Amino acid sequence: MAEIGALRRGLTFWRRSIQARVVVSTVLLSAVVIAAVGWFLLRQVQEGLVDHRRDAVLAEAANETASANDQLDDFIGVDTDTSRQLEDLFAPLRDAGTARGFQVVLAGPIDAGGPLATQGPRFSPDDLALSSVPDALVVKMSTASKPQWTYTRITTTDEHGERVQGPGIAVASQIVLPADGKTYTLYYLFSLEEAAETQALVTRALLTAGGLLLVLVAILTWLVTRQVVTPVRLARRVAERLAAGELQERLRVTGEDDLARLATSFNQMASSLQKQIRQLEELSRVQRRFVSDVSHELRTPLTTVRMAGDVLHDARVDFDPATARAAELLQGELDRFESLLADLLEISRFDAGAAQLDVEDVNLVDVAHRVVDMTRALADQRGVAVLVQSPDHACLAEADVRRVERIVRNLVTNAIDHAESRDVLVRVEGDDQAAAIAVRDHGVGLAAGESAMVFNRFWRADPARARTSGGTGLGLSISLEDTHLHGGWLQAWGRPGEGAQFRLTLPRRAGQVLRQSPIPLVPEDSQELV
Template sequence: MADRGGRSALSLALRRLRLRWFRLTDPLLGPVRARWRRSLRLRTMAVTGLVTGFMILVSGAFVLTSVGDDLYSSRRDQVLQDSARATLAAQGQIDASDATDRAAMLALSASVQRVLQDTSSSQLIYVRRQAGQDPAPDALEDFTTSPSLAETVSPELSAAVVRGEAPQHWQAVTLVADDGSQSPGILVASTLTLPAGAGIYDLFIGYSLAETEQTLGFMSRTLGITALFLMLLIGVLVWTISRIVFRPIRAAADASRRLAAGESDARMPLQNDEHFDELSENFNDMADTLQARIDELDHLSEMQKRFVSDVSHELRTPLTTIRLASEVIRSQAKSDDAAGLRAVEVLGTQIDRFESLLGDLLEISRYDAGRVTIETEPTNLVSLTEEVVAGLRPLSESDIEVRVLGGYSSVDVDPRRIRRIVSNLVGNAIEHGEGRPIEVTVDSNAGAVAIGVRDWGVGMDAAGIAHAFDRFWRGDPSRKRTLGGTGLGLAIAREDAAVHGGLIEVWSKIGEGSHFRLTLPWGGGESFVSPIPLVPGDVDPEGGAAGTAAGWLRRTASRWSGERKR
């Protein structure tokens, strides 16, 4: 358990560190990350480039290593052969000499030095008497052609020469020229045996590898330039291939985007590839099918609109006749015939509902046909709202309060349509308010004027909110309706608000009621912010209701304390 807790803490710490890193680098790397996530082509090119670069790097390193080892081995073999040849020539010169005194030994020394310089390809020569020998009166002094060469002889190389396990010994060293420049080299050691008891001498010949280093550097630069050229060439190749490979995908995306934008003739061209051509044909068949279906639905919708409009107009005449007949029956009904009077009353009520339904259908058909005209005039929405509420109060069991926080200035609207919107919203609140208080708020700001209708009734769930403005939709068809209704009220209200450049929004929650908000811009402006919050202030953001009818009563007591606007 402790180990698991430690791993969890470590994982959490790493996650926090990662999030912090992303936050710090987001201003600089954020667009790159977003582009990386969105573009398959970029990811393909980047991965291909990285893999290719790694392969070129590994191949170049292998080639350089192989060539460098080969050059070094070849140069080493040449150096050893050259040193052996010079050593044999010098030893032959010594063996041919019959020097027995010091003068002859000095002459022999000069002769050996000339032979070494003439035979060897290197002029870096160092000859010294081998350590550990007895003193000899005719021994020669050490000599060298480069003072710095003696400093390059390591103790290990000297010991190997003394042991004499091989004719030659060599060591990689750094040679220092007279001007102080350094270069890699090889130091070859061998021995010379002088006559007349002069003893054994160590011969060191230094060979510079500067030319080999220059050759290797030239090859490195050549390989680097070649690798760069290959990377550029591969980059162009990958870019070209990606354009060719992704062209059908771009064509499909372009065709789908055009089709989604409403271009019914958008089609995907053939790509001269077996699989992509199959994709193009299937896509085009799908587009043809969708277009045919859309045309069919448009035709059916047009027929439906025409049917609703024609039926609504045609029903006007029989409805008028039925109303006249009901008036005649009403006038001839006897006062003592209770059943007849009740039947006449029910007939009149249903005729009124039928007439209201026809009116709504005609209004919807006008909106569908795009033949709606509004007659605007300066209207005080406060007075209009109070008139509508006053007319509905006798029909309501709920206490309806009008809170005026603003909106006193007149606004150019069609008063008939705005009155219909407010009547629909308040009527719905009465229908679903469960007899609880209803609050109607009017407010305004610099950009808009709004009317909100709040009830504490049954409320709606998310599905109900989504369908609240659909035609003929009712949240609970089994509920008893107080004011009648056709199911078209909110649909017409939304169209009435839209024709004024405004909108209707709704907040609702089961058990906490609903809040409908109508917002109209001043002067028909396109950008505005509603002065009334959509979520009521008495709602707890964490899910509970902060107040119900009691809260409404408290607000009623202080409704005149709000700030007056406009």
């Protein structure tokens, strides 16, 4: 678990730190470039060392062969013993090899054929293994007359009796022995240990220099990015404090470079936002105060007008038909005016942040049935049947029953008003985390984009359409505020000709965060699911 936590913290740091990503990316790219350059330099050094050593080896082998031929010329007509001439020829070559660091093998004659180990007579140093002479070179010399060379592995025996191998070059030359007139082969074995050591030294130097260079690049990159990232981090912290409401926060400006100019522009933007936010807050406060004052001040004249209207409405039977109708219209508009005034007062409480919940366990099934019973008269008047689909058990949620009933009543009356004489379905469902009520109608529906605007104050899809149910235009706005007060969701779906569905989702426990709703927002009979 500790390893997993450390890995997660590391990944989080990698995602959030642009400085770390820039440093790592720069170091990786630098490592690739250094590796490529180092490989190229090593190749050049290796080829240069080997080529130089090869040229020197071929020249020295040619000189030794020339000296051997000169010595053979002195043997002509002096001695006809083959073995003795071979020994006299090999001895100075062996001594020269010991002095100058190479090994010599004398073998032949070449018409003997076969591997070197089977050819005879042959002469070689005691500490040299004949396998140091490649078989391919022996075969080639059986047919070639010019000197040949190849790379090989030289195997020798040290003073402790252990076999030691190392890289080398084998050079072969032919000579004709005067004693028998046959052709013999001289094999010169030159070690490449010095070149290998030089190459190893260069490799270690390049690796050390490359490592130090990478560290230097990482430090420089970190320092450079720090100069850029640090002001950005400071700006982020200041922006977070501004977002949290600390509008007086500003960036410190030092210098006259681009970052300083950016900080100046940021401070100017923050000052402008602070000024506009304060203006908006003042305007909002004045607006809320105005709505609240007007709503309260209208109470007294509305009460007086209500009393007069009630008297006229009760006495309408004694009036002529036109006056009686006017009294009825006055009574209806007074009812609507009182509802509008109550909604305005409720909106002002929401705007002032004074709305509070009276939380208790609420059975949404009972709420749905009570609301349907309260709106039955309106539904009968519109020729609409309101049906309730609910589980057999209680569907409980911690909520304010008065506000929940108001939300559901607004949704049901709105559905009845737009159902166009078709059935309205009120569905109640719940799970372990949430409880929901969905109100589905099959009326005019909502056009694209209207599902987000339907909760705006005084908004109507068709401005020419009258509020036949006597609504104030604030019902859905108040319902949305009530839902937010509970920490719930109030969402709308609709399609022209398919009707609409409004879904209220409340958490089972007050303060619990909602993750999902037990009722899908898009109804099952929608064409979207076909």
